[in-house]
Amino acid sequence: MSSNLLQNINSSLDLKKLKESELPTLAKELRDFIIKIISQKEGHLGASLGVVELTIALHYVFDTPNDLLVWDVGHQAYGHKILTGRRDVFHTNRDLNGISGFPKRSESLYDTFGVGHSSTSISAALGMALASNLKNEFDKQHIAVIGDASIASGMAFEALNHAGVTDANLLIILNDNAIGIDPSIGALKEYLASFKEGDVHEENNIFKALNFNYSGPIDGHDLDALILELKRLKAVKGPKFLHVITTKGKGLQLAEENQVKYHAPGKFDPETGKIYPKEEEGLPQKFQDVFGHTLVELAETNEKIIGVTPAMPSGSSLKYMMDRFSDRAFDVGIAEQHAVTLSAGMATQGMIVFCNVYSTFLQRAYDQVIHDVALQNLPVIFCLDRSGFVGEDGATHHGLFDLAFLSCVPNIIIYAPLNEIELRNIMFTAQLGLNHPIAIRYPRGRGFIKDNWKLPFEKLEIGKGFCLKEGSKVAVISTGTIGNNVIEAIKLVSDNSKLAHYHFPFVKPLDIGLLIEIGGKFDVVITVEEGVINGGFGSLVASFFNENEFKIKIKKLGILDEFIEQGSVAELQKNSGLDIQSLLKIFEKMI
Structure with a gap:
């Protein structure tokens, strides 16, 4: 200069x-x-x-x-x-x-x-x-x-x-x-x-x-x-x-x-502005794109499906439906309260509404979720993008509270998929008709399946959990995509025959039958979630075992009672003890 x-x-x-x-x-x-x-x-x-x-x-x-x-x-x-x-x-x-x-x-x-x-x-x-x-x-x-x-x-x-x-x-x-x-x-x-x-x-x-x-x-x-x-x-x-x-x-x-692209363009040439291409070949799809493409696929055969987003069509990938079915996809602007109650109004008329909101922004419409949707038991399908850590945007944007603030609301179903296939299947199941509102939470960033994520749809049984791995001494119960870190950590445990792993995609309703089975087999349970511990998934599991007088030692892993600042998702998972190596140390200690 x-x-x-x-x-x-x-x-x-x-x-x-x-x-x-x-x-x-x-x-x-x-x-x-x-x-x-x-x-x-x-x-x-x-x-x-x-x-x-x-x-x-x-x-x-x-x-x-x-x-x-x-x-x-x-x-x-x-x-x-x-x-x-x-x-x-x-x-x-x-x-x-x-x-x-x-x-x-x-x-x-x-x-x-x-x-x-x-x-x-x-x-x-x-x-x-x-x-x-x-x-x-x-x-x-x-x-x-x-x-x-x-x-x-x-x-x-x-x-x-x-x-x-x-x-x-x-x-x-x-x-x-x-x-x-x-x-x-x-x-x-x-x-x-x-x-x-x-x-x-x-x-x-x-x-x-x-x-x-x-x-x-x-x-x-x-x-x-x-x-x-x-x-x-x-x-x-x-x-x-x-x-x-x-x-x-x-x-x-x-x-x-190109104002949309350059809102947050990633790395670029400072002289020309040309954005450097990211190495994306061979990588899994982004969860938001799995949502967007799946919604279009479902809307092709179900004319009652509607998409709603408060000002985030590109970030949430609702843009795919807006391009394909412009009359059935609505960007309502920065108006989360309106987005939720608009969806409720459409649901009263028999429409199947996918209300796509970042987890952190749904906080701005909590009353509408309770009063206008859940109280009336309207089957609005909330798709909560950016759940868990979002990375560099920091404390104002992490989606760490949704499991806790939604789980106390009557009538609502809460689902946290392990991967892209489960996300697709719960969207398919929800549009068939649940007679209840449902919140589906999924993270920012890419999925875990490079190929064959777009499998034929399967209808899911509501409230069903799964045993991903049998074990003899300690049961690890996880929900959502953080379960993939659990899977990898267990593989590294010196004697992983002692560790069982259960995946609970439904945080509400919990699979009571599976919890009773776990309570009868194990004296030690570890819960894992990428959300706040207070009032979250682990608290629900612990409350069930306590109220039903199971003599079980329970260790809850998740986010402590504090706001998490910015950093990469990997850094924040490590600092919170949710990365693979941190989980490995805990698992080794517990067995």
Whole structure:
């Protein structure tokens, strides 16, 4: 680089020392820095490239971290992190023991609110602003940057509705790039698009109608315009709304042209943007693709099948059904609550609905699962992608709680397949009609069967477990794909004739007959799950043996009572004692 402005900036105070005329050069350096690091380390690229100028302008105009800045969603905040003291450690982004890929309160004073899920910023910033009023801090600024389609979520609307009748010193900045991870959908997207065309008149402005001092839309890549408007708004009291138009992937041509692919592209050439091909030949299918292709296969012969996803058609592979049956596959946007209750409504009319949600995002619709689905015993089929460890996205994204929070809900069936064949067969079985809701959990990443995973469908018996290996002394009971680590660990045990292995794909209902059989044969039982121990599969098994007065020593393996940070799945399994070598040591000790 011809200049070296970025290397001298470790805080917003350093940034303010620059002349406004130098800021475009800084924007170029910051954008190049993000591209260079992410091209090597992977991560979220497009969103952070799109807000480089906005990030610089915000820290230049406002007194951060005294003025409170909330990012939404958090994968826009790479530039924010680099400018606020984390430039030299940014290469550890998303690594084990490195910095988080999202804003995190314990990481920096500049990270005012932890944001991994979307649409939380307006509520959080409004809460901060109302608290400031109560503390007589009337000059304090509170800024929510909401982008990547997050404003379409119900929670954002709830907060807008409240904020408009307060005197909170709140500035909402809409980073309008018309895309989340996949292209935005819905009437609000079309409405916002009409602003750009000049079709919205003052009297029709929804944000003005909600009592916001509205300004915009302005070019989010024009630093002069951004700084001028932010300085003006800084002096305006009450709720304000600034509409900013940006381009996701700005500054890298291929990222601008292929915004879905470059949301998180993996490794790529920093000069051209060309994505390096991954070594995929001969590898098993991804679980998400097994789901997607299987759903299409089932829908070919069952016209009642419908697919629903909250804004993740590519990530979940519902895109295959959207391509094949566009009238029977729905992307509802970042709206998990709506996705669940929409599915429930369809189920009342006899439709067979596969509601495909990442495990971590189903947490956002827990009431709807209980009240709208389970209470009415509607046979919605929840397909929970990214269950277990998801890796580098960290604590906000791991799917470690679903077994625990679903197992206490009446009427619901819970199934965790060992492999791709079991996933296909439970999907086939569910669409035949179960008369109950079912949650099917499967992990991020590739399966375990390189060939012949696409076998003829078999109907499964509900609540049936299996003995995978006989043994004489200790019974290992596992559920889900972590059972494959158990299988490999048992092979390495010095005297594995003493170890039996049972696979319980049904966490609810448990195979009571098989548990009674195990309780009559073994004095020691080890349960293994890739989820939290408290309230999880092992707790259910232990409760059964305890309540039925079996004299059994039970060791539960899973995730302890703590949040797990980022790292590769292999690293996190090792740290949690669930990798093959850790299991081997435990098995050797127990026999």
